[in-house]
Amino acid sequence: MRHKDDSKNEAIFQATMELINEVGLSDISMSKIAKRANLSSATIYVYFANKEDMLVKLYINVKEKMSRQMIHELDDSLSTQELCERFMRNSMKFILDNKDYFMFLEQFSTSPLMDKLCLEDTATMFIPLHEFIEKGKQKGDLKPLDTVFLLTYCYFPVTQLAKAHFKGRFEANEDRLQQIIRMSWDAIRL
Numbered sequence: 001m002r003h004k005d006d007s008k009n010e011a012i013f014q015a016t017m018e019l020i021n022e023v024g025l026s027d028i029s030m031s032k033i034a035k036r037a038n039l040s041s042a043t044i045y046v047y048f049a050n051k052e053d054m055l056v057k058l059y060i061n062v063k064e065k066m067s068r069q070m071i072h073e074l075d076d077s078l079s080t081q082e083l084c085e086r087f088m089r090n091s092m093k094f095i096l097d098n099k100d101y102f103m104f105l106e107q108f109s110t111s112p113l114m115d116k117l118c119l120e121d122t123a124t125m126f127i128p129l130h131e132f133i134e135k136g137k138q139k140g141d142l143k144p145l146d147t148v149f150l151l152t153y154c155y156f157p158v159t160q161l162a163k164a165h166f167k168g169r170f171e172a173n174e175d176r177l178q179q180i181i182r183m184s185w186d187a188i189r190l
Contacts, residue, residue: 009047011037013058014100021103025111030054052113059108062101067125069094074128080136084188085181087129088154092177095162102162143190153187 015036019028030051034041048054070090074083095102108114133150136142142150157180165172 004047008037008039008043011039012044012047012054013061016054016058017062017100017104020107021100025055025107025113055108055113058104062105063125065098065101066094066105067129070126071128074132076135080132080139080141081185081189083132083136084154084185087132087151088158088181088184089177091155091158092162092172095159096165096172099166102159103166106159140190142188145188150188154184157184 012033015033016028019032019036028051030044031041033054034044037044044054048057070087072090074086074090078086129151130147133142133147137144137147137150158177161172161176161180164170170176
């Protein structure tokens with residue numbers, strides 16, 4: 001059995017993400033990924049059983065990185081409003097610092113492949129975030145709505161600002177971020 005090298009694994013992930021962001025999920029192949037990663041196709045199969053296995057592992061890898069950033073420095077000492085703001089700021093930081101990851105997640109999450117691969121299990125990575133929102137509802141700070149619904153009002157405005165930034169429509173600066181933080185808070189607070 002061949003020894004697995006973490007740098008090769010990362011090169012495969014990076015090549016896959018780049019290709020998906022350039023040409024889309026439907027136009028990638030293991031041979032294209034291998035060529036982009038400067039590896040042989042056979043080497044990829046040392047790390048992954050097939051393309052679906054590789055995509056699942058890449059998706060989970062990126063979601064784990066994203067979840068760690070989103071919950072960074074969230075703790076019970078913060079008010080519900082401060083928690084929501086920190087979550088939104090953390091989300092924006094992750095997206096702006098990791099454009100390739102974000103674009104990959106955007107494309108992958110809207111793909112029919114997502115349902116086929118049953119990737120909803122990644123929700124457990126965000127349990128701490130859900131718990132903070134639940135506590136905010138219990139304290140009477142937030143509207144008594146589904147937690148996912150409340151989080152959506154915090155996360156999607158950030159993604160829309162980031163997308164506009166990436167497309168050159170306008171800069172995702174502090175003023176704009178502060179505006180969407182205020183609007184999101186106004187939408188979810190009780």
